[in-house]
Amino acid sequence: MGAVLTDLPNPPCPLRPEEVAVVAQVPLFAGLPAESLPAILSDARVVRHPRGRALFRQGDDARALHVLLEGQVGLTGSVEGGETVVEILDAGEAFIIAAVLTGKPFLMGATALTPCRVLELPREPLLNAIMGTPHLALSMLTSLARHFRMLVREVKALKLQTASQRLAAYLLGLTPRQRGSAILKLPHSKGVIARRIGVRAETLSRVFTSLRDQGVVVDGNTVAIVDLARLGRFCHQGADMD
C-alpha cells in the first residue's frame, strides 16, 4: 500500500454552478430547501486526489467537513506503527463529521483508494448553517447515526466473531441478495480488505480458503457464494466448523 505520493496538494477549485447541482443530490443535502444551499457552499471547494494520496492524516486538525463526490476513500487508524482500515467510503458519503463537530484532531487518516473528488466544507460556515437550517442538522444527525451504528456493528464483530465470520459478514454486505447464490467482484485489493476485516493479508488468504467449506470460492477478485443463507447462518451462529 504505497502511501508514497501523498503530498503536493493539487489546485482546489471553487464550486462551479453545475457542480452545485451535483452536490444537491448528495444524501446529506437532499431535501434541503434550495435557497439554503448556496450559503452552505459559499466557502466550499472541490479537491481532486490521485489514487494513494492522503487527504489528511490522523492527528491533523479538522478544519472542514468532507463529502466524497466521486471515488473511494479509506479511513485508516494507526497505533504504534500498525495501521487498520476503519471504514471504506463510497461516493455520496460525508465523512469526519465527528471530528469537525468536536473540533478535535482526526482520530483517523484518509487515503484515496481510487482517484477521487472531494467537497470540503469549512467548519465555521458549516456550524452556522446547522444552526440556521434545521433540516441540515437532522441530515447530519442521521448521517452520523448511520456511521455510528456501523461502528457498533464493527465493535461487536471484533469482540465476538472470528476472522472467518467477519469475512463472511463482509462478503454478505457486498450483495443485496439474502438467499440463493451470488457471484461478486471484490471492490478493493485484498490488502485493504484484510485491514478492513482486522487481520493480516496472510490470514485473509487462509480465511478465504477455509471458507470453501462454507461454499465460498475465490478466484482473483471474483468470489462465488453457493448459498447466501447458509453463509449468513455461519456468521451469526455456530462457531463450530461444518
Add this chain to the structure above:
Amino acid sequence: MGAVLTDLPNPPCPLRPEEVAVVAQVPLFAGLPAESLPAILSDARVVRHPRGRALFRQGDDARALHVLLEGQVGLTGSVEGGETVVEILDAGEAFIIAAVLTGKPFLMGATALTPCRVLELPREPLLNAIMGTPHLALSMLTSLARHFRMLVREVKALKLQTASQRLAAYLLGLTPRQRGSAILKLPHSKGVIARRIGVRAETLSRVFTSLRDQGVVVDGNTVAIVDLARLGRFCHQGADMD
C-alpha cells in the same frame, strides 16, 4: 452476570418540576433557551431500574431517547450467545441517540449496572424539538460525535492493540492524571471490565498479573499504578488524542 430480574417494569413517573431543574443541568440540555425545555420534556418520563434490570434489549424498537440521570448503565451487544460490553455510561449521558434517529432496532441492549434513574424522551416529540431548536440539534450532534469518537478509538484498539495494552489504556482513562503514580478503585466488577476490554474474565485476571511488570498492582478492586507515564508509553497512545 445474572440478567434474571429483568422484567416487571416499575411505574414510570411523569416529570416533576424539581426534576425538570435537574434535567436542565444535563450536558445535552445545558445552554438551551429555558422556554424550549418544557416542550421537549412534555412527553418525557422518568423510570427507575434496580441493579441488573435490562432497560431494553438488543433488537427492540427504539421508541425513546434515554438520558441517564443517576447510576451506571452498560450497553451490551450480543452475537451468537456471546455478549460484550460496548460502552459504560455514567450519569448525565444520553444514549441510543443513533437508534432513535434512524428509527431502527437497537443494536445493543442496556443493563443497569447499579440502581439507576433514566429519563425517556419519546421519539416523535424529540424529532420535532430538534427541528425547532437549533441549539438542541447541535447538542445532540456533539453528543453523538463524542460517542462516535469513543467507538473509533475502540475499533482501533481492538484491531491494533493487545489485551494488556487495552487494559492499560482503560486504567489510564480512570484517572485524570498523566504523570506520577495513582491509586484507584475499579468502578465495575472485573467481569464487566473484562467484557468492556474485549476478553474473558480469566484472561483479564492474567493480564492484570502480567501488568505487574509495568508497575501495576492489583488488590481486590483497588489498583495502584507506579508510573502513569510509563504505562502510557506501554500502550503507546501517543497517537491517541482527545
Add this chain to the structure above:
DNA sequence: CCGCCGATTTGACCATCGTCAATCCCGACC
C-alpha cells in the same frame, strides 16, 4: 461460626491468528 453461592483466580491445554520468509502470480513495461 458455618455453609452457600457467585466472583475471581489458577492451571492445563488448544485454536486462532500474527510473524517471518520463501514463492507464486500477473500486469506493466521494455
Add this chain to the structure above:
DNA sequence: GGTCGGGATTGACGATGGTCAAATCGGCGG
C-alpha cells in the same frame, strides 16, 4: 517474449487469548 515489481499465497513457527475445570476468595443469611 522477457523481466521487473507489487500483491497474493503458502509454509513453518510462535504468541496471544479462549476453553474447560478445579481451587480459592468473599460476602451474606442462617
